[in-house]
Amino acid sequence: xxxxxxxxxxxTVGVSMVLGGATGASxxxxxxxxxxxxxxxxxxxxxxxxxxxxxTILVGFYNSxxxxxxxxxxxxxxxxxxxxxxxxxPTHFPPGRAWGVFTLEVPRDFDGELSWTLVANEQPVTIPFxxxxxxxxxxxxxxxxxxxPPRLRFSxxxxxxxxxxxxxxxxxxxxxxxxxxxxxxxxxxxxxxxxRENPFRRTPPMSFRWHKLRGPGxxxxxxxxxxxxxxxxxxxxxxxxxxxxxxxxxxxxxxDSTGVGGSGFQCCWTSxxxxxxxxx
Numbered sequence: 306x307x308x309x310x311x312x313x314x315x316x317t318v319g320v321s322m323v324l325g326g327a328t329g330a331s332x333x334x335x336x337x338x339x340x341x342x343x344x345x346x347x348x349x350x351x352x353x354x355x356x357x358x359x360x361t362i363l364v365g366f367y368n369s370x371x372x373x374x375x376x377x378x379x380x381x382x383x384x385x386x387x388x389x390x391x392x393x394x395p396t397h398f399p400p401g402r403a404w405g406v407f408t409l410e411v412p413r414d415f416d417g418e419l420s421w422t423l424v425a426n427e428q429p430v431t432i433p434f435x436x437x438x439x440x441x442x443x444x445x446x447x448x449x450x451x452x453x454p455p456r457l458r459f460s461x462x463x464x465x466x467x468x469x470x471x472x473x474x475x476x477x478x479x480x481x482x483x484x485x486x487x488x489x490x491x492x493x494x495x496x497x498x499x500x501r502e503n504p505f506r507r508t509p510p511m512s513f514r515w516h517k518l519r520g521p522g523x524x525x526x527x528x529x530x531x532x533x534x535x536x537x538x539x540x541x542x543x544x545x546x547x548x549x550x551x552x553x554x555x556x557x558x559x560x561d562s563t564g565v566g567g568s569g570f571q572c573c574w575t576s577x578x579x580x581x582x583x584x585x
Contacts, residue, residue, distance in 0.1 A: 341373035351442035404566030484544035522549025
């Protein structure tokens, strides 16, 4: 598909994520901002083809509450059908739009019989997934300018992670109330020069953010956001403290100057999931 087609499809997915076959509270898009008490919307962001004869579906969410972080454990409030209910989705939903939070791998002949339901504030929203051509995206290269996602490493010599999150990328252990060191190495070998040369650019050439994805307790990051004016490799360090024992998933998000979600075009950003096992 031409780059323009991919961008148009991704933009359409972004702005109509609660319309494409979704049911429940999604029949009514919020027209005014509400502080709390409204739904959390699953977001089908498109799909891309893999060399192994499979396809990967990109999934995010939109918490339409402006001042209510919603926690929905996997089960009757947060599930996929048909089973299994748990397919790696988040259980922690801060306000706003989150792009490229997790992925689903399906056969290339996937028949579309899969949906994700979230029930926030007693308002269920269900969105189905499919492999229709208009929703095809290209997250690993923007064909219009050859821009590629930033590279993310968890040690200086390790292989980089690039593009959407696939499974658990890194694992750590820790103890309650004891800060855990979080270190990544971030670089961008093919920055988006079209945006960087724009004098009205509002986003830095490279940035990084930490997010809580899952976990039984509160996560306190010493620092969550970092910005860089150069795209050469940067060592990004912070800590996270956990107030309860259990398993946590954190999402490391690397962005270039196209910003969050690639400005809705699904390129070029990188996310990777870190699992932290916290003991008493």
